[in-house]
Amino acid sequence: MRGLFIRWLILTAAIMLAAYLLEGIHVTGFSSALFAAAILGFLNAFFRPILLILTLPINFLTLGLFTFVINAILLMMVSGVSAGFEVASFWSALGGSLIISLVSALLTSLVSERGSVEVIDLEHKGDDRWEL
Secondary structure (H helix, E strand, C coil): CCHHHHHHHHHHHHHHHHHCCCCCEEECHHHHHHHHHHHHHHHHHHHHHHHHCHHHHHHHHHCCHHHHHHHHHHHHHHHCCCEEEECCCCHHHHHHHHHHHHHHHHHHHCEECCCCCCCCCCCCCCCCCECC
């Protein structure tokens, strides 16, 4: 449960960073970003897998880059539901989806299911071999 809460905060920070970096995304405050992150997390959990399956051929042809378009569409859906979160255009949503995806992937990879930060310590064993 703690890991879920930390991931929610990471998604909130990613949304606020996207709003800071892009002119087309506006967040009125931390609570609005927190609410937008909750809605985005819900959409990512329930609708994103369905959309990925439905768009599998085009996703395959674009080598997975169409996933960012799906994320942009979900971000625009969140903008339509959340009062304090606004996305001006599709291109702003696409840029925001890139930023949010990168930040979330980098920071979430460090958080375990229990909510603790885990770092893998590898030891070089010569040539091209690494061991835990």
